[in-house]
Amino acid sequence: TQLLEQSPQFLSIQEGENLTVYCNSSSVFSSLQWYRQEPGEGPVLLVTVVTGGEVKKLKRLTFQFGDARKDSSLHITAAQPGDTGLYLCAGGSNQFYFGTGTSLTVIP
Amino acid sequence: GAVVSQHPSRVICKSGTSVKIECRSLDFQATTMFWYRQFPKKSLMLMATSNEGSKATYEQGVEKDKFLINHASLTLSTLTVTSAHPEDSSFYICSATDVAGTSGSTDTQYFGPGTRLTVL
Numbered sequence: 265t266q267l268l269e270q271s272p273q274f275l276s277i278q279e280g281e282n283l284t285v286y287c288n289s290s291s292v293f294s295s296l297q298w299y300r301q302e303p304g305e306g307p308v309l310l311v312t313v314v315t316g317g318e319v320k321k322l323k324r325l326t327f328q329f330g331d332a333r334k335d336s337s338l339h340i341t342a343a344q345p346g347d348t349g350l351y352l353c354a355g356g357s358n359q360f361y362f363g364t365g366t367s368l369t370v371i372p
Numbered sequence: 373g374a375v376v377s378q379h380p381s382r383v384i385c386k387s388g389t390s391v392k393i394e395c396r397s398l399d400f401q402a403t404t405m406f407w408y409r410q411f412p413k414k415s416l417m418l419m420a421t422s423n424e425g426s427k428a429t430y431e432q433g434v435e436k437d438k439f440l441i442n443h444a445s446l447t448l449s450t451l452t453v454t455s456a457h458p459e460d461s462s463f464y465i466c467s468a469t470d471v472a473g474t475s476g477s478t479d480t481q482y483f484g485p486g487t488r489l490t491v492l
Contacts, residue, residue, distance in 0.1 A: 270415075297481075304463075304486065304488065305485055305486060306376075306465050306467075306483035306484050306485045306486050307416070307465075307483050308483075309480065309481075312480070350413065350415075352415055352416065354481075359406075359418060359421055359431075360406055360418065360467070360481055361418060362408075362415045362416040362417075362418070363415060364415050365413070365414060365415035367413050
């Protein structure tokens with residue numbers, strides 16, 4: 265099993281603040297995905313990072329893949345209540361493993 | 373885009389009964405499907421990998437006689453929770469990969485909307 269540890273596990277912030285979520289592993293991944301999940305629904309893919317050191321932006325979300333392809337981060341600028349949800353990193357080849365998850369609450 | 377459906381979306385059953393959950397790829401052929409289990413505000417835990425026409429590969433600690441997986445066609449995989457007990461209550465999610473690339477991507481996992489199982 266390839267373990268992906270996310271931090272923090274829970275995060276509650278005020279609207280307009282910035283935040284960063286981390287995804288770390290001792291294993292090397294060919295790619296990592298970030299998902300957002302709302303209660304009672306399946307995960308929705310946000311982005312896939314493939315190249316070490318890669319940075320991808322999706323509106324107010326910035327994703328970075330570590331140079332060694334063992335870690336990744338998600339930075340949200342000026343968080344909004346609509347960003348509330350469970351954020352999951354994931355990776356793997358034949359099997360697909362999810363990180364431990366970060367539950368984000370953005371308070372209006 | 374590729375769509376994966378699950379049925380039922382929600383099921384309540386009595387302890388001791390068996391429940392079947394279906395996972396379908398609607399517009400692509402899914403040679404591989406994955407089954408996950410999720411507890412509230414927790415991450416998804418991979419239960420098993422299902423390959424069309426062959427036996428499923430179960431993760432360590434998952435009872436294969438308890439969670440029966442069948443992947444008889446390229447668009448359908450089923451998970452049957454046998455002799456369900458209250459501790460089996462959970463959110464079950466499936467995903468599918470389009471290895472053939474008919475949906476345009478061979479690496480992306482497409483997730484179903486999940487099935488909420490409650491065992492009384």
